Amino acid sequence: MSLILNRRNLILGAAATLAGCDRLARNPTVREALFSAENFHKWAQRSLMVRDAMAHEFRPDQISPFFRPNGTANPNTPEYKALWRDGFAGWRLKIGGLVERPLSLSLAQLRSLPHREQITRHDCVEGWSAIGKWRGVPLKPILDAARLRDGARYIVFHCADDMGGGKGYYESIDLVDAFHPQTILAFALNDEPLRVANGAPLRLRVERQLGYKQAKYLMEIEAVARLDHVYGGKGGFWEDHAGYDWYAGI
Template identity: 50%
Template sequence: MSNLIINRRRFLMGSAAAGSGLLLSGCDQFDFLGQRDNGVRNVIEQANVLTYKAQRALIGDQTLAREYSASEIRQGQKPNGSTEPSTPEYMFLRQQNFAPYKLKVTGMVDREIEFSLGELRNMPARSQITRHDCVEGWSCIAKWTGTPLGPVLDQAGVKPGARFCVYHCFDNIQRTLSGDIFYYESSDLIDAYHPQTILAYGLNDQVLPVANGAPVRLRIERALGYKQPKYLHTIQLVDDLTPFGLGKGGYWPDNGYDWYGGI
């Protein structure tokens, strides 16, 4: 079983990197990825659903991502994507060393709650040394420290009908004439409650840097990097992803990437 998982991981990484290169190159023949009613894109999306179901069946809900020794940390965690959100709210929090920061849990919960950064740091913590795999084709081993997400959700009381967590961020990843587009992502509750899914506030035994997502970023260790949003401020429990963004469950899925992003 372990060989099957490793081989599948390598296949997905190679496929994702190749697809990403084509998207980022702007090749006209791949414009269909941005056309929501294109038949080829619809076929790919159905394949993604099959991949999601197959991985759930093969690997299991609680299987852990590989963890490494401290000696295998060879460099700092490479920042990617946005590295410095420019919204007034985020800039104010940064100037205050994130003292006023609140992480909110909303949506389909028994009680909407919020936590300061200090409260998150005072909760039982988990540290893990894992490999970050980027869809661009690079990897980096780092130590992450944070609060497991599952117990945080339990404090809010997830309602039975909830199926997904939507993760809202300060990250104004795209600026348009009509306003900023903010990064968001989502996961099912299986990944949200996975023991290695944490609200990370520490990186390599230091406070999480701004370039890597301060004050809090999500770590879903069995997923590609774009599924691990930085600058997180709200977790919303929902039963449907279509009302958000373009309805595909995340900024990059809205732009043609696989929603699941599992490895």
């Protein structure tokens, strides 16, 4: 009952906010955009939580005995197999797009940088969850080192897994989530280097969103001004092909 009341109060509060706005609030197009399911979800979460609010972190004794892989369990492409056989020594993470200083970082370089450890719960859109301990480099200092240009609004993650038809997996987040303290480029799970099934050599952890946003097998990070020109234009592989929400906040 309390959940119903909270939602009702939230909707009433939103309506009151709109009523107090300028003439834009009376524009049907603006109102429709604001209250679309995805935009309202994003607006509600961002309004009720401070920007750097932390996702819940767990105790070591709460770690799941097995961390089930989500999505692709192995890219299995010739290029990825070659990187794996070489222990990812030849792998490089490229950072480009709207940046002043493009970067190319090896796995050894990333591991040498100041890192963060966090024990968090992965919530999969398929209905399962698992708690794991992640270690990785916060994304913010990487972006700071690349020096984002003024026009950059989104960060796109390009991955090694080929989803068929020449379409690779990709995801994107905005700068609010990109700069969040718990958004990391993870290279270890439960104190072990990432297994192939869990995204080796590097995966994104953006802890306030659902599992399909946690892009695996990272190859390139691209800063962009908008998403409509990237692949299918909706900000992610499943968003393009299955209608998933771009904003998957939890």
